[in-house]
Amino acid sequence: MYALLALITSTVVFAFAVWFPNISLIVEIMGHPGISFSQKLDLPISLLGSIATNFTLLSASYTIAIALLFGVNLAMTTYFLRRKISEMRQSGVTTGFIGLASGVLGMGCAACGSLLLTSSLSLIGASGILAFLPLAGGEFGILGVILLSVSIYLIAKQIQNPAVCKI
Amino acid sequence: MKQVTTEYGDKVAWVYRQFPLDQLHPVKARKEAVASECAAELGGNDAFWKYADRFFELTPSNNQTNIDTVLPQIAKEIGLDEAKFASCLASNKYDAHIEGDVQNAVATGGNGTPWSIVVAKNGKKYPLSGAQPYASVKQLIDLALQEK
Numbered sequence: 001m002y003a004l005l006a007l008i009t010s011t012v013v014f015a016f017a018v019w020f021p022n023i024s025l026i027v028e029i030m031g032h033p034g035i036s037f038s039q040k041l042d043l044p045i046s047l048l049g050s051i052a053t054n055f056t057l058l059s060a061s062y063t064i065a066i067a068l069l070f071g072v073n074l075a076m077t078t079y080f081l082r083r084k085i086s087e088m089r090q091s092g093v094t095t096g097f098i099g100l101a102s103g104v105l106g107m108g109c110a111a112c113g114s115l116l117l118t119s120s121l122s123l124i125g126a127s128g129i130l131a132f133l134p135l136a137g138g139e140f141g142i143l144g145v146i147l148l149s150v151s152i153y154l155i156a157k158q159i160q161n162p163a164v165c166k167i
Numbered sequence: 168m169k170q171v172t173t174e175y176g177d178k179v180a181w182v183y184r185q186f187p188l189d190q191l192h193p194v195k196a197r198k199e200a201v202a203s204e205c206a207a208e209l210g211g212n213d214a215f216w217k218y219a220d221r222f223f224e225l226t227p228s229n230n231q232t233n234i235d236t237v238l239p240q241i242a243k244e245i246g247l248d249e250a251k252f253a254s255c256l257a258s259n260k261y262d263a264h265i266e267g268d269v270q271n272a273v274a275t276g277g278n279g280t281p282w283s284i285v286v287a288k289n290g291k292k293y294p295l296s297g298a299q300p301y302a303s304v305k306q307l308i309d310l311a312l313q314e315k
Contacts, residue, residue: 021279021296028293034313042306049300 002075010071017063018050062141069148076155083159098147170301171308178312183215185268186280195234198256199226200265202238205255209247217245287314 019026029035029043051060133139168181185204187196199222206218221241226232242252272282276294285293285307291314293307 022299024276025294025296029310032310035310039306043303046300046302046306049302050297053300054297 002079005078006071006075008071009074010067013070014051014064014067015044015048017067018048018054019044021054022047056138058135059138059141062138062145065145066141066148069145069152073148073152073155076152076159080155080159171304174305175308179308183219184271185265186272186277186282187265187269188280195232197262197265198234199232199238201261202234202242202252202256204261204264205252206242206245206247208255209242209251210245214245214247218242221245285311287311289314 026044026047030040032040051063055063135142171179172181185200187200189196203215203218203222207215210217218241221244222237225237225241238256239249239253243249275282275284275292277296279296281298283295283304285295285304287293287310291311293311295304295307
């Protein structure tokens with residue numbers, strides 16, 4: 001059950017990352033009255049292939065890594081919470097969400113408009129800052145992978161060592 | 168896009184507009200856009216496409232192109248008048264044209280390149296962001312061709 005949860009979560013995060021630049025187009029096609037249901041599904045399915053065409057090798061790698069790590073992270077957190085450990089420490093969970101937030105900001109590529117960070121910085125008129133980052137925002141994706149990995153490690157540690165009162 | 172023009176022939180028209188990303192490629196992207204317009208001015212449509220194709224073959228990513236050497240080099244390679252090309256490149260004659268294209272891209276929702284809009288005969292638009300698989304592009308073209 002937890003493996004399935006991890007798989008579904010990873011798939012959703014991955015799909016969001018590759019669909020993000022064209023979400024409004026997908027919504028429009030889904031609501032188009034003149035297209036059959038199977039035709040409506042064709043576009044989102046074919047857009048999944050953009051991981052190979054619209055991402056650099058580096059950004060594709062950390063996008064897939066973030067999706068997988070977040071799925072595992074969520075499944076482990078769910079397992080952990082369901083064990084009803086009353087004195088659970090929050091650190092692993094928090095790091096996981098910070099990791100996902102950082103990863104989502106850095107997913108994609110700045111030049112092709114698939115980077116959420118570009119849109120976010122544009123809102124505050126600071127998108128020029130990307131030109132000064134060696135990986136043009138990809139740093140956030142790498143940071144996301146690191147934080148999610150740390151989070152998984154911390155959760156695994158807590159699962160293996162449930163709350164015990166030290167004497 | 169070449170595959171699109173080969174497959175669809177006269178059913179489609181490919182209109183190219185400039186969209187230099189100043190935030191990521193300050194100064195250079197705009198100069199490169201001017202260079203392609205100068206190529207078009209001196210050698211017509213064919214020269215424009217030869218220039219653009221060769222440019223994308225030669226340029227590394229992340230604003231690392233040495234525009235002082237690469238731009239004249241391509242002009243020479245494709246047989247343009249080097250003096251006229253240099254003069255055109257140094258002028259500001261295409262600045263307004265390129266800025267107009269940039270403003271148009273932003274106004275239509277573009278926030279990166281490639282930014283493509285498939286326009287049907289009835290004016291219906293299907294904007295597509297990024298370098299997407301051919302199957303996605305083809306589906307939108309087929310959809311636009313069906314529009315009455």
